[in-house]
Amino acid sequence: MTSEIAVKMTGIVKKFPGVIANDHVNLEIMAGEVHALLGENGAGKSTLSNILTGLYRQDVGTVEIGGKKVEFNSPRDALNAGIGMVHQHFRLVSTFTVAENVVLGESDSSLFMDQKAVATRVQELSDRYGLAVDPSARIWQLSVGEQQRVEILKVLYRGARILILDEPTAVLTPIETTELFKTLRVMVSEGRVVIFISHKLDEVMAVSDRVTVLRGGRTVGTVNTRETSTTDLASLMVGRSVEFNRVVRQTPADRERIVLDVSDLCAFDDRGRVAIESVSLSVSPGEIVGIAGVAGNGQRELAEVISGMRPITSGSITVDGESVQSGRARSAIAKGIAHVPEDRLHTGLAAGHSVEDNFALKNYRSMSRFRILQRQQIRNQSTHLIEHYDIKTPGSETPVRLLSGGNVQKVLLAREFSASPKVLIAASPTRGLDVGAIETVRERLVQAADSGVGVLLISEDLDEILSLADRILVMYEGRIVAEVEAAQADRARIGLTMGGITA
Amino acid sequence: MRSPVRLERRLEQPKWLNWVVPLASLVAALILGALVLWITGKNPFDVYQRIFERGFAGKRAFSGALEMATPLAFTGLCAAVAFRMGLVNIGGEGQFYMGAVGASYVGISLGGSPTGITIVLMCLGGMVFGSVYAAIVGVLRARFNTNEIITSLMMNYLAAIFLNYLIFNSKSFWRDPDSPQFPKGKTLNARADWNTYSIFGIDLPIAFLIAILAGSAVWVLYKRTRFGFEVGVLADSPKAARYAGIRTTSTIVIVMALSGALAGLGGAADVGNFRGLLDAKGIQMAGYGYTGIVVAALARRNPLVTVVVAIFIGGLTKAGYALQGPDFPSGLVGTLQGLILFSAVAGEILIKYRIRTTPRRSEVVA
Numbered sequence: 003m004t005s006e007i008a009v010k011m012t013g014i015v016k017k018f019p020g021v022i023a024n025d026h027v028n029l030e031i032m033a034g035e036v037h038a039l040l041g042e043n044g045a046g047k048s049t050l051s052n053i054l055t056g057l058y059r060q061d062v063g064t065v066e067i068g069g070k071k072v073e074f075n076s077p078r079d080a081l082n083a084g085i086g087m088v089h090q091h092f093r094l095v096s097t098f099t100v101a102e103n104v105v106l107g108e109s110d111s112s113l114f115m116d117q118k119a120v121a122t123r124v125q126e127l128s129d130r131y132g133l134a135v136d137p138s139a140r141i142w143q144l145s146v147g148e149q150q151r152v153e154i155l156k157v158l159y160r161g162a163r164i165l166i167l168d169e170p171t172a173v174l175t176p177i178e179t180t181e182l183f184k185t186l187r188v189m190v191s192e193g194r195v196v197i198f199i200s201h202k203l204d205e206v207m208a209v210s211d212r213v214t215v216l217r218g219g220r221t222v223g224t225v226n227t228r229e230t231s232t233t234d235l236a237s238l239m240v241g242r243s244v245e246f247n248r249v250v251r252q253t254p255a256d257r258e259r260i261v262l263d264v265s266d267l268c269a270f271d272d273r274g275r276v277a278i279e280s281v282s283l284s285v286s287p288g289e290i291v292g293i294a295g296v297a298g299n300g301q302r303e304l305a306e307v308i309s310g311m312r313p314i315t316s317g318s319i320t321v322d323g324e325s326v327q328s329g330r331a332r333s334a335i336a337k338g339i340a341h342v343p344e345d346r347l348h349t350g351l352a353a354g355h356s357v358e359d360n361f362a363l364k365n366y367r368s369m370s371r372f373r374i375l376q377r378q379q380i381r382n383q384s385t386h387l388i389e390h391y392d393i394k395t396p397g398s399e400t401p402v403r404l405l406s407g408g409n410v411q412k413v414l415l416a417r418e419f420s421a422s423p424k425v426l427i428a429a430s431p432t433r434g435l436d437v438g439a440i441e442t443v444r445e446r447l448v449q450a451a452d453s454g455v456g457v458l459l460i461s462e463d464l465d466e467i468l469s470l471a472d473r474i475l476v477m478y479e480g481r482i483v484a485e486v487e488a489a490q491a492d493r494a495r496i497g498l499t500m501g502g503i504t505a
Numbered sequence: 506m507r508s509p510v511r512l513e514r515r516l517e518q519p520k521w522l523n524w525v526v527p528l529a530s531l532v533a534a535l536i537l538g539a540l541v542l543w544i545t546g547k548n549p550f551d552v553y554q555r556i557f558e559r560g561f562a563g564k565r566a567f568s569g570a571l572e573m574a575t576p577l578a579f580t581g582l583c584a585a586v587a588f589r590m591g592l593v594n595i596g597g598e599g600q601f602y603m604g605a606v607g608a609s610y611v612g613i614s615l616g617g618s619p620t621g622i623t624i625v626l627m628c629l630g631g632m633v634f635g636s637v638y639a640a641i642v643g644v645l646r647a648r649f650n651t652n653e654i655i656t657s658l659m660m661n662y663l664a665a666i667f668l669n670y671l672i673f674n675s676k677s678f679w680r681d682p683d684s685p686q687f688p689k690g691k692t693l694n695a696r697a698d699w700n701t702y703s704i705f706g707i708d709l710p711i712a713f714l715i716a717i718l719a720g721s722a723v724w725v726l727y728k729r730t731r732f733g734f735e736v737g738v739l740a741d742s743p744k745a746a747r748y749a750g751i752r753t754t755s756t757i758v759i760v761m762a763l764s765g766a767l768a769g770l771g772g773a774a775d776v777g778n779f780r781g782l783l784d785a786k787g788i789q790m791a792g793y794g795y796t797g798i799v800v801a802a803l804a805r806r807n808p809l810v811t812v813v814v815a816i817f818i819g820g821l822t823k824a825g826y827a828l829q830g831p832d833f834p835s836g837l838v839g840t841l842q843g844l845i846l847f848s849a850v851a852g853e854i855l856i857k858y859r860i861r862t863t864p865r866r867s868e869v870v871a
């Protein structure tokens with residue numbers, strides 16, 4: 003590691019109406035290091051990286067790259083200065099090939115690009131950094147992990163020397179994560195710089211050289227990874243010491259009864275292929291059933307089918323013995339099914355709408371008199387939920403799309419938890435949340451179960467499932483391939499089943 | 506090649522842009538128009554002054570502006586209602602014709618009932634015809650995902666053919682049998698005439714009051730009701746709407762039907778309040794439906810502002826007709842309207858995006 007300073011941000015201030023997202027933040031990054039950016043939800047990490055990539059302009063403060071002061075007016079300026087960002091939400095065109103996506107938007111690309119030359123160059127980069135992906139494959143054929151590699155290739159192709167990855171591992175399987183880390187190490191060994199944003203402390207410990215912690219928009223400090231520990235980092239982030247406990251169940255599940263019964267379910271995915279094949283499962287009141295599996299094995303479709311967003315081709319769904327109409331979300335909501343979808347910003351929420359409107363997204367019908375919305379009622383509900391769920395937002399009327407990633411999720415969770423459901427389907431509910439918020443969400447899930455809600459927890463995070471579920475089902479290629487009681491669960495065995503290997 | 510100017514999506518949209526940009530785009534259109542006049546050897550100040558005098562200044566001019574504003578307010582609302590949900594209804598023109606057909610049918614059949622009932626029933630007739638006609642486009646869009654711009658445009662041509670058939674190519678119920686040489690519509694019974702009030706010497710057609718009422722109703726519908734909430738969510742994110750159990754298909758059809766009903770109401774006003782008969786040629790020449798799109802765009806889809814903007818465009822149009830002559834370019838008002846639409850759309854882009862010129866070369870790290 004050389005000691006040359008690659009990026010220096012000094013006294014950065016960025017205000018939004020009602021919040022100071024960055025309050026005199028200082029950040030110093032050496033050439034050739036993986037630098038982790040850590041902080042609670044809403045601490046200002048994304049804002050800081052958006053300033054560095056020219057998406058936002060700081061109100062006060064300076065940015066220096068390689069010792070020279072720079073001013074970016076747009077992401078393209080930043081790219082010219084060698085800074086590229088891999089966003090959490092991919093921006094790929096799904097019908098285009100990998101190579102086409104890589105050059106797309108390239109400023110100097112001519113209309114008739116030299117397909118072959120691009121493919122060769124992409125192949126070169128992909129070999130060099132261990133980013134295995136076929137340049138001629140189309141995006142829709144790729145897994146999420148592969149799509150992320152395309153995003154990274156895109157940035158590398160444009161010659162970025164400084165890469166920012168905003169919560170890149172949130173969508174990866176453990177194996178993919180390990181591979182990504184290898185890639186990052188190769189990149190920094192060439193003198194590039196990686197800024198790595200994550201909420202997962204053990205990942206930060208595993209891959210970074212140094213860590214800068216933000217809290218409430220301010221820099222708390224920068225530490226060498228080798229001289230710190232996950233507990234230290236957690237307390238730096240939160241400002242007090244944090245304990246990691248397995249949440250304790252108060253009331254055991256009532257296994258005699260069944261609240262959600264799904265039998266012989268079949269459904270198609272968006273492309274009309276079979277996504278779910280004769281899935282049968284049941285959830286008892288107060289039980290947490292975990293569904294483990296690698297993303298893309300039908301979990302999302304299963305959640306959509308049960309919550310009435312996707313029609314079933316055969317089979318049945320009942321809640322407390324009453325059947326839910328196929329493909330009718332309103333029927334599912336009325337029967338008491340709450341749903342925390344994987345895609346929060348576009349499915350679970352109307353991102354352009356205010357926080358209060360989003361709280362009312364499912365119960366606005368009851369918040370009206372003679373079909374006129376009772377605005378005051380909606381406002382009161384919002385004020386209550388913001389406080390009760392500790393949501394950081396400038397106000398009730400702020401559009402959800404302007405909230406930080408973690409607070410977006412909190413809005414969604416608050417609405418679904420507060421609807422007093424009978425069944426709760428939660429897909430990756432803690433993805434993107436900070437340690438404190440993860441604990442809160444897990445506690446709430448357990449509380450819900452304790453109060454008699456049947457919970458279906460869908461997650462790729464096996465540790466999460468192991469720590470919360472009473473019973474675990476494994477999904478593979480649209481089928482349930484294994485079922486174990488959590489008490490008898492063997493982590494390694496489940497891992498293998500997730501990969502389709504049945505012993 | 507790197508282009509010197511680029512558009513970038515704004516992350517933050519300052520509030521003042523919402524009224525500054527439309528005003529600025531209007532001014533820009535007038536300046537561009539002046540440029541055109543100047544190039545063609547006219548004195549722009551002179552021309553604009555005459556437009557202002559004939560369009561707005563004085564009681565008579567303002568009465569004319571209101572008369573022209575009435576149909577435009579309805580077609581403007583028609584476009585605005587659909588725009589709100591991201592639907593581009595170009596079909597206000599055809600829906601307007603159909604509304605006129607429906608209303609004149611009612612008006613002719615009623616013969617001699619008292620004015621109040623006539624007005625209500627004619628309005629209903631216009632709305633039913635306009636909304637059914639537009640709902641077809643909505644069904645095609647909701648069920649088969651056909652592009653509503655294209656279908657609604659095609660439906661305009663169909664409506665024009667139908668209108669010509671009724672008056673020129675058949676002996677329909679609408680055609681005046683006493684005038685075989687010069688085909689025209691049956692004149693409505695005198696009792697079907699709608700009122701025009703005189704207030705401080707300004708003629709205020711009752712249909713304009715209905716337009717204000719309709720604009721307010723649309724405002725309340727979108728701002729305050731459950732239905733408006735559903736439309737808003739659907740416009741924002743169709744997936745979230747599906748998730749929340751909002752019925753996508755029927756909402757699209759209802760919005761299109763509502764949009765068509767407003768254009769149809771305009772058609773009813775045209776027959777009842779102004780022409781007194783189904784004037785096939787006249788309403789086709791007027792092109793209210795298309796001008797309504799300009800009105801809605803300039804009003805940025807706000808239903809109340811739409812009614813106000815209609816007065817402005819109405820006065821402009823009226824002046825254009827009144828001033829037509831050897832020393833006044835006949836296409837001028839049309840050109841101005843085109844420029845206004847153009848700059849309003851450009852203004853819309855400016856609110857969502859910002860323009861960047863070629864960046865200063867930034868330092869590249871070695």
Ligand SMILES: Nc1ncnc2c1ncn2[C@@H]1O[C@H](COP(=O)(O)OP(=O)(O)OP(=O)(O)O)[C@@H](O)[C@H]1O
Nearest residue numbers: 018023043044045046047048049404405406407408
């Ligand atoms: N465009 C914006 N307009 C208004 N407020 C904003 C905007 N962007 C961010 N904020 C606010 O600034 C604060 C910091 O947000 P930021 O997205 O930087 O947090 P973060 O550290 O990335 O959090 P997370 O881990 O939840 O993603 C939050 O309170 C957020 O609501």
Ligand SMILES: [Mg+2]
Nearest residue numbers: 047048406407
């Ligand atoms: Mg963030």
